[in-house]
């Protein structure tokens with residue numbers, strides 16, 4: 001079975017999607033792993049960074065995104081088919097990376113989220129479509145070495161579906177005050193959910209991203225995060241820190257015709273850090 005990791009934070013803009021995508025690329029290209037990216041965020045950022053927008057639209061219109069999976073839960077229909085929905089060999093590197101697959105999200109998820117919430121019991125998780133994703137992917141997950149789940153900035157029913165198949169989760173943070181304050185509620189709520197569904201979901205660690213090493217605040221918050229780990233308040237903080245870099249923002253363009261990871265993330269960009277982060281990730285998940 002694959003190693004399944006969710007990237008979670010209740011805050012937006014902290015690098016969840018960016019880290020999901022770079023880990024996925026490095027695992028597939030530098031470590032030759034079979035990787036599935038699951039985009040649970042209705043903002044569809046990971047999706048449109050991995051496949052052209054027109055492809056995604058066509059898939060969305062024909063029931064081949066996660067919208068169909070959750071619509072089925074509301075309507076009692078069996079239309080979603082994971083085999084058809086999974087897009088194989090995605091990314092703009094060399095016209096597609098062998099072994100890097102995507103389960104695309106949909107903007108339409110926004111309009112059914114409230115209805116999904118209404119049928120869910122968030123105290124005990126005894127009621128609601130918590131295991132829709134698990135059931136739909138059961139036959140396909142064993143094919144992969146790694147599954148990375150890009151979560152929306154919430155712990156609603158869609159995110160819980162991701163957690164319900166996760167072995168662990170990563171918390172990307174920007175080292176500023178509000179980001180750090182946001183960590184304890186995530187740890188508490190994931191641990192409550194894990195207990196309710198009797199699944200061991202490990203807090204793999206905190207990944208600092210968009211670091212501005214020349215600012216006092218970022219350095220101070222980084223030091224505090226590491227201290228919180230030593231005092232056992234927080235999970236481990238990954239050694240590798242991802243700097244703020246305009247190159248990362250540009251790497252999101254799926255239409256740029258490139259051939260290597262170095263072209264995507266290098267040339268003055270954070271290639272080294274992302275490569276190191278992936279190695280650290282592998283060391284942690286295989287521990």
Ligand SMILES: Nc1ncnc2c1ncn2[C@@H]1O[C@H](COP(=O)(O)OP(=O)(O)O)[C@@H](O)[C@H]1O
Nearest residue numbers: 012013014015016017018210243244245248249
């Ligand atoms: N290390 C980084 N350096 C510069 N920009 C970054 C970095 N990481 C993310 N970004 C940019 O910041 C914005 C938010 O990042 P994103 O990964 O989408 O966060 P989230 O998924 O947590 O909302 C995006 O525009 C992204 O391109």
Ligand SMILES: [Mg+2]
Nearest residue numbers: 016017041045
């Ligand atoms: Mg995102």
